[in-house]
Amino acid sequence: MKIEKVIHDELNKLIQVKTSDNYTVESVYYRNTLCISSQVGCPVRCTFCASGMYGLKRNLSYEEIINQYSLATSKGYSITNIAFAGIGEPLLNWENTKKAFWLFKQKNLKISFYTTGFPLKNFEELLALPHNGITLSIHAVTEEKRKKLIPKSANLEDLLKILENHIKPLSNRKKKLYSLAYLLIKNTNDSQEELENLANIAKKLNIPISLLKYNPIEDLPYQTTSDKDYEKAFLFLKEKGIRVTLSTRYRTRKIGGCGTLMINRLKKEKGGCP
Numbered sequence: 001m002k003i004e005k006v007i008h009d010e011l012n013k014l015i016q017v018k019t020s021d022n023y024t025v026e027s028v029y030y031r032n033t034l035c036i037s038s039q040v041g042c043p044v045r046c047t048f049c050a051s052g053m054y055g056l057k058r059n060l061s062y063e064e065i066i067n068q069y070s071l072a073t074s075k076g077y078s079i080t081n082i083a084f085a086g087i088g089e090p091l092l093n094w095e096n097t098k099k100a101f102w103l104f105k106q107k108n109l110k111i112s113f114y115t116t117g118f119p120l121k122n123f124e125e126l127l128a129l130p131h132n133g134i135t136l137s138i139h140a141v142t143e144e145k146r147k148k149l150i151p152k153s154a155n156l157e158d159l160l161k162i163l164e165n166h167i168k169p170l171s172n173r174k175k176k177l178y179s180l181a182y183l184l185i186k187n188t189n190d191s192q193e194e195l196e197n198l199a200n201i202a203k204k205l206n207i208p209i210s211l212l213k214y215n216p217i218e219d220l221p222y223q224t225t226s227d228k229d230y231e232k233a234f235l236f237l238k239e240k241g242i243r244v245t246l247s248t249r250y251r252t253r254k255i256g257g258c259g260t261l262m263i264n265r266l267k268k269e270k271g272g273c274p
């Protein structure tokens with residue numbers, strides 16, 4: 001693998017790495033964190049995500065996962081945190097992800113995950129790892145809607161039950177390692193009723209919500225929520241007593257951020273994650 005290109009802005013560095021079989025893999029560096037990819041393309045095929053649009057090309061080997069870190073450090077970036085939050089679902093390349101996890105662990109890095117929680121068996125294993133944070137992307141509060149947004153997904157009720165059983169006995173300090181991600185999409189999952197249900201789920205689990213704003217992607221049938229409605233949803237959840245965080249400046253930049261942000265640019269360049 002070798003670095004093909006680094007695209008900078010004042011907040012993020014997006015590192016494009018070429019594999020030996022000519023795929024481009026992406027990592028994003030920001031604030032001592034390297035957000036890495038676990039797959040080339042993504043088999044989950046979330047209907048709002050550019051990375052999922054063309055499905056999975058192949059899994060990354062564990063060496064290729066680690067190499068994203070080695071190549072970023074070779075550029076002089078100081079990295080203390082790894083986030084499995086780039087392209088791909090780490091639970092669907094689980095053996096390689098686990099191997100890479102333990103290798104990162106040996107380097108004393110703090111390791112966190114963004115996941116849709118599928119398959120459940122691997123999600124349970126992930127919960128048991130000595131990780132530094134898990135954000136479960138739910139994006140919908142009913143099975144039907146979630147299947148539409150995240151076609152390859154576990155049953156939401158089962159997923160939340162597993163998370164609840166895991167979190168319940170934990171100390172308050174440990175509970176802080178968990179959160180839910182909810183990508184707010186205009187006229188799709190932003191009704192009052194849905195936000196109410198979302199608040200109830202977070203309250204029951206006693207964990208925060210990372211409320212993400214959708215970055216519109218050419219050719220996909222979704223629209224971004226206005227700033228006003230985004231703020232309204234945020235305030236609504238806050239008033240319900242939920243700890244909520246908003247999309248960071250890092251994520252809303254087109255070249256930066258993690259997980260669901262991918263990316264108009266990929267489509268335009270027809271490079272990147274297919």
Ligand code: SF4
Nearest residue numbers: 042045046049052088
């Ligand atoms: S949002 Fe994440 S899990 Fe869904 S298709 Fe995109 S990369 Fe895959």
